[in-house]
Amino acid sequence: MNKNSNSYQIIYAAVMVVLVGALLAFIYMALKPRQDENIANDKRQQILTAINITSSPQTLKDDFAKYVVAQYLVDDNGLIADSAQNVAFNVDMKSNVKQEKRSLPVYKCVLADNSVKYILPIYGAGLWGPIWGYVAVDADGSTVFGTSFSHESETPGLGARITEDGFRAQFVGKQLVKEGAFRSVEVVKRGQKSLTGADYVDAISGATITSRGVGTMMLDCLKFYEPFLKKLADSNQPLNGKED
Amino acid sequence: MLSKKNKEVLFNPLSKDNPVLVQILGICSTLAVTANLEPSIVMGISVIAVLAFSNVIISLIRNTIPTSIRIIVQLVVVATLVIMVQQFLIAFDYDVSKQLSVFIGLIITNCILMGRLEAFALNNRPWPSFLDGIGNGLGYAAILVIVGFFRELLGSGTLFGYQVIPQFCYDHGYMNNGLMILPPMALITVACIIWVHRARNKELQENN
Numbered sequence: 094m095n096k097n098s099n100s101y102q103i104i105y106a107a108v109m110v111v112l113v114g115a116l117l118a119f120i121y122m123a124l125k126p127r128q129d130e131n132i133a134n135d136k137r138q139q140i141l142t143a144i145n146i147t148s149s150p151q152t153l154k155d156d157f158a159k160y161v162v163a164q165y166l167v168d169d170n171g172l173i174a175d176s177a178q179n180v181a182f183n184v185d186m187k188s189n190v191k192q193e194k195r196s197l198p199v200y201k202c203v204l205a206d207n208s209v210k211y212i213l214p215i216y217g218a219g220l221w222g223p224i225w226g227y228v229a230v231d232a233d234g235s236t237v238f239g240t241s242f243s244h245e246s247e248t249p250g251l252g253a254r255i256t257e258d259g260f261r262a263q264f265v266g267k268q269l270v271k272e273g274a275f276r277s278v279e280v281v282k283r284g285q286k287s288l289t290g291a292d293y294v295d296a297i298s299g300a301t302i303t304s305r306g307v308g309t310m311m312l313d314c315l316k317f318y319e320p321f322l323k324k325l326a327d328s329n330q331p332l333n334g335k336e337d
Numbered sequence: 338m339l340s341k342k343n344k345e346v347l348f349n350p351l352s353k354d355n356p357v358l359v360q361i362l363g364i365c366s367t368l369a370v371t372a373n374l375e376p377s378i379v380m381g382i383s384v385i386a387v388l389a390f391s392n393v394i395i396s397l398i399r400n401t402i403p404t405s406i407r408i409i410v411q412l413v414v415v416a417t418l419v420i421m422v423q424q425f426l427i428a429f430d431y432d433v434s435k436q437l438s439v440f441i442g443l444i445i446t447n448c449i450l451m452g453r454l455e456a457f458a459l460n461n462r463p464w465p466s467f468l469d470g471i472g473n474g475l476g477y478a479a480i481l482v483i484v485g486f487f488r489e490l491l492g493s494g495t496l497f498g499y500q501v502i503p504q505f506c507y508d509h510g511y512m513n514n515g516l517m518i519l520p521p522m523a524l525i526t527v528a529c530i531i532w533v534h535r536a537r538n539k540e541l542q543e544n545n
Contacts, residue, residue, distance in 0.1 A: 102403045109410065113417050120421060124428040131431040249440075250372025250489075250518055299518055 136182070142241035143212050143227035144202050161212075163201040171320030186216035186225055190314070197317055202229070210238050211325065213318055217310025220302040222246040224255065224310060228264075234325030235270040237278065242307065252303030263294035270326065275319040280308035346457075347468040350476035356449045357480040357527065358534050359541060363449040367481060368523040370440055375497055377485030379433070380440045381478025383422065387444050388453060389470035391415045395458040396466035402459070411454045412445075419444050449477055484526045492517030 095101060134150060137157040141148055148156040164181035168174040181198030189195055200212040209232045216225040222245035229238040242255040254260055267278045269292075276291035282301075287293040296304030339347070356362045363384075370380045394414050395402075402410050423441045426434035434441075444450070453473050458466040489495055494502035494513045502511065516522050535541050 096401070096403045097405060102406055105401070105403055106406060106409065109413060113413055117417065117420055117424075120424050124424050127428040128424075131427065135431060135435070248372070249370065249376045250493075298515055 139241050139243055140200060140212055140214075140227050143229040143239045144204060144210050145239050160202045160204065161200050162203050165199055165201070167197045167199055167318070167321045169317075169320060171318075171322070171324040181214075184214070186214055187223065190216045195317060197321070199318075199321070200227075208232070213315060215310050215314035217306050217313060219244050219247045219255075219306045220252050220300070221248070224303065224306055226307075226310070228311065228315065230269065230322065230325075232325060234322035235268045237264045237267045237269060240264045244303070247303050248300070251297065251300040254297050254300065255303060255307055260294075260297060267292040267294065269315060270322060275316055275322065277312040277315055278308070279312075280304045343465055343468055346465050347472040350469075350472040351479065352476075352534070353538065353541070355476045355480065355534075356452070356473050357477055358531050360449075360452065362452050363447050363477055364524070364527070366440075366443050366447055367484060367527060368520045369443065371481055371485040371488050371523050371526075372492065372518045373498070374482070374485040374489045376440065377481040378478070380443075381474070381481045383441060384444055384447060384449070384477055385471060385474030387415065387418050387422065388450055388474040389467050391418055391450060392453060392458040392466040392470035393463050394418075395454050396461060396463040399459050407459065408451070408455075411451060415450055415454075416445050449473055480527065480530065483530060484523055487526055488517045488523060492522075 134153050137153050138148060141153075141157060141160065144160065146156065146160060163176065164179060165173045165176035166180055166184070181200050184196050184198045198214055202210045202212060204210065210229045211232070211234075212227050212229045214225070214227050216223065218224065224242065224244040224247065226240060226242035228240050230236065231238050240261050242261060244253060244255060247253045247255070264278055269275060269277060271291060276289065279287045279289070279291050279293040280296050281287055281293045283295045283298065350356060353359070357364065357367060366380065371377045391411070391414050395411060398410075419441060423434065426441070453469060457469045461469070486496070490501065491514050494500060494507075502513075
């Protein structure tokens with residue numbers, strides 16, 4: 094058989110591609126449920142990380158149900174618009190941030206000491222791909238209680254360090270609201286200060302663009318929550334009868 | 338099982354025929370992943386696995402591959418293996434898959450893979466090809482680990498994320514070298530290793 098004839102090559106390539114395609118499709122279908130489960134669990138862990146709770150894969154679902162007592166979407170006026178079950182968890186932030194009218198998910202958590210925290214999801218761009226995270230805010234609507242950050246493909250040892258405790262911990266205690274106006278928390282080069290008077294944290298050296306992405310992401314996503322944070326500050330609890 | 342020739346196939350790439358030090362292949366990923374020791378090791382293991390199995394597969398079908406589309410066939414085999422590894426990791430070890438994220442994809446573009454498939458697997462039987470894949474993978478992984486060790490130690494003062502340079506040194510004015518965690522220093526570290534390696538292996542020195 095002539096291995097270099099056109100028909101042999103075309104048939105060889107076609108058969109190879111069909112076989113490989115079928116194999117990969119089969120593997121993808123077979124593993125999909127497990128992968129989805131892993132991804133959902135990972136999201137639960139990221140949310141819990143914002144309130145400094147580390148859970149094992151076995152107890153993750155229970156812990157999540159225990160600490161996250163309510164989920165809702167708030168509207169432009171900071172009022173609860175929808176408090177169906179899992180309504181916040183089911184929001185896909187990736188498509189959500191592109192929409193003109195965003196959904197504004199909120200997770201309400203009650204910690205072991207009965208203090209109430211509100212976790213707000215954020216989503217933005219790093220250097221190589223998307224970055225996202227969760228910001229836990231105290232009931233005063235301004236103080237950051239904790240954060241968690243994740244990324245898709247930032248450089249290990251540089252941009253990927255936004256997930257490390259050292260970087261996350263800097264945000265604790267910072268004020269999102271200053272003198273009645275929403276300011277977010279800025280990420281600036283070490284040794285510099287914020288020009289706008291907002292609270293700030295140090296960037297990661299060698300990862301300027303990822304660090305800047307974190308700052309931009311916090312500002313861009315959290316500014317929509319300003320009315321909600323204001324309502325929290327006024328009453329120390331979110332408003333409207335739908336809750337509980 | 339391990340004839341003299343097979344031994345050479347397995348062990349030569351560790352030093353005398355090292356893919357990074359002598360053939361200067363796979364430099365791009367050496368720069369990208371060696372800022373810390375742990376990803377260097379995991380990347381090394383992944384490359385060993387993919388290289389060994391793609392070598393075996395190409396070697397098994399080497400007599401059927403039409404010469405004019407052999408590169409495409411090799412790429413398809415490598416890409417398939419890499420995607421399979423990635424999918425299995427997401428399903429069964431999500432944490433590791435998150436850590437590796439970009440590296441797994443980077444394996445496809447690793448020049449060592451194409452180099453070994455072209456130069457060895459196409460002309461040899463599966464068993465020697467397997468050994469060749471393991472040997473070259475190990476040779477690559479060894480350099481990755483050495484570079485990762487020095488970059489993490491000097492750049493961050495840690496190893497595997499644990500602090501190893503005592504606080505005492507920092508108190509007396511020692512500072513981490515921030516340059517070490519930037520990619521250019523990987524190149525310089527590799528160059529230093531090549532220097533030492535050539536100095537010890539006279540037959541590798543070029544005559545100018």
